[in-house]
Amino acid sequence: MNRPIHGGNLAWAAALAGCPPDSISDFSASINPLGPPQSAIAAIQAHLQALRAYPDPDYHQLREALGQFHHLSPEWFLPGNGAAELLTWAGWELASLGATYLVTPAFGDYWRSLRAVNAQVIECSCWQQHRLGDEEDNHLFIPRISSHAWGESGLLINNPHNPTGQMFSRASLQPYLEEFALVVIDEAFMDFLPTEEQQSAIAWVQDYPNLVILRSLTKFYSVPGLRLGYAIAHPDRLRRWQKWRDPWPVNVLAAAAGVAMLADGEFQQQTWNWLPAARQQLFTGLGELPGLQPYPSRANFLLVGSEPPSSEIQAKLLKQSQILIRDCLSFPELGDRYFRVAVRSAAENQRLISGLAAVLRE
Secondary structure, three states: OOOOOOOOOHHHHHHHHOOOHHHOEEOOOOOOOOOOOHHHHHHHHHOHHHHHOOOOOOOHHHHHHHHHHHOOOHHHEEEEOHHHHHHHHHHHHHHOOOOEEEEEOOOHHHHHHHHOOOOOEEEEEOOOOOOOOOOOOOOOOOOOOOHHHOEEEEEEEEOOOOOOOOOOOHHHHHHHHHHEEEEEEEOOOHHHOOHHHOOOOHHHOOOOOOEEEEEEOOOOOOOHHHOOEEEEOOHHHHHHHHHHOOOOOOOHHHHHHHHHHHOOHHHHHHHHHHHHHHHHHHHHHHHOOOOEEEOOOOOOEEEEEEOOOHHHHHHHHHHHHOEEOEEEOOOOOOEEEEEEEEOOOHHHHHHHHHHHHHHHHO
16 A cells, blocks of 8 residues: 555555554544534434435535635635535646646645646745754745746745644735736635634735635535635636536535534534644654654644654654654655644643553664
8 A cells, every 4th residue: 555645545544553542542634623513413414305406506505605614705605525625726826837846745645736737846945944953943935936037927825833833923925916817725724723813814815806715614614525615716716617517516415514613603613712822832842852853843743853764763653652643754844854733622732642651662
């Protein structure tokens, strides 16, 4: 079985660990451990009879809910079969331009969407590497895109950034909106921050027809199996995407769950209350282990520098503790000296710290 390029491949992990998939404690996929919320479960159960009919092809109710949540007209939203489906159509648009500047390290699905349509990709590193233990700023990333690159080109970036967990300020992104023909910002992890701390570009979407924002509902609400995301962009662009794609990309249960989850303020607040303390617990515990250096993060995951090869740590953790971490081999800038871990419950975080301590003692 081939090594996965995404997190959450429990079949691969179980084969390596020699145990059933449900025995694996998964830190490789950055999913909220508090969910799925009961509001989503109730909505799914209440709409089981709707399986007898096709979904509403325009998803009026879900788009209304998105509009109320973000204080925009529903026509500015397009639900999708996860953010991955919408990234495909963003890739088509980017491929029509002279070049696409991709801020790296980059989520592997960006490469998938751009290579599938033969887009001209120019990598733009935002990662400043230092030696483990260096006293310099170890989490510096400022997009290094020279002014001569702008014009009839596109830019693809995510915020907060995956896999580092750092966040770009709105002020640092706005100049690109003035210069690039198309700017696609993936905000899949933005909702893990309370509203007042977010650096979302959604407020600009009505002023910049060249701006596309991608959002996921599956990570924050812990329903990746439902496959639900949405794009926010000018209605003309979204109508074009609607014509390109297959009909009914979002099933009726996912649409119903989406409406319920967006209205679930109690679950949202519960998540915002949980994350900072749990993330700090994990950050502190990892930082106390020899040979590891966790990096500060604003998201629900941590990037960790490692003196031992991360692939070796991953294999030993699986075999000894049935714990799966995300290696960074698919990020060329990072390679085998970094791994990424999700923030989970206090008990799970401590289990990971103890498991890593045992591996590093060997």
